[in-house]
Amino acid sequence: MSTNNNAQENRYIFDIVKWVLVVILLIVTIIGNYYFRKYNIILRVIMNIVITLLICSIALWTIKGKSILVFIREARIEMQKVIWPTYQETLQTTLIIAAVTFAMALILWGLDVILVHLISYITSLRF
Numbered sequence: 001m002s003t004n005n006n007a008q009e010n011r012y013i014f015d016i017v018k019w020v021l022v023v024i025l026l027i028v029t030i031i032g033n034y035y036f037r038k039y040n041i042i043l044r045v046i047m048n049i050v051i052t053l054l055i056c057s058i059a060l061w062t063i064k065g066k067s068i069l070v071f072i073r074e075a076r077i078e079m080q081k082v083i084w085p086t087y088q089e090t091l092q093t094t095l096i097i098a099a100v101t102f103a104m105a106l107i108l109w110g111l112d113v114i115l116v117h118l119i120s121y122i123t124s125l126r127f
Helices: 001-034 042-062 065-081 087-123
Strands: none
Touching: 001 042, 001 065, 042 065
C-alpha cells in the first residue's frame, strides 16, 4: 500500500512540475513576443504557435489534461447520438422565431407609444 501511495504522490508532484513548466512557457511566450516585437511578425506568429502547441501537449499529459481528453471523446460520442433537425425543420423554426420576434417588437413599440402619450397627457407635456 505504501508503494501505491508513493506512486500517487510522485505522480502528483510530477503533475505540479508540468503545470509549473506550462506557466513558465506561457510567460516566456508573452515576454518573448514583446521582446522580439521589432522582428518579422510571421516569425513571431510561428514561434507563438510552436510554443502554444508545446504548452498544450504538456498540459494534456497531466491528470487534468487526460480527463479533458476523456471528456472530449465522450462528448464526440454523444454528438453522434444526437438526431439533428433537417434543413426544412431548421428553416421553419427560424422563420417562426423571426415572426414572433417581429410581432413582439411591434407590441412593445405600440405599448411604448401608448405609455408616452399617457404620461404626456398626465404631466401636460407635449412630445
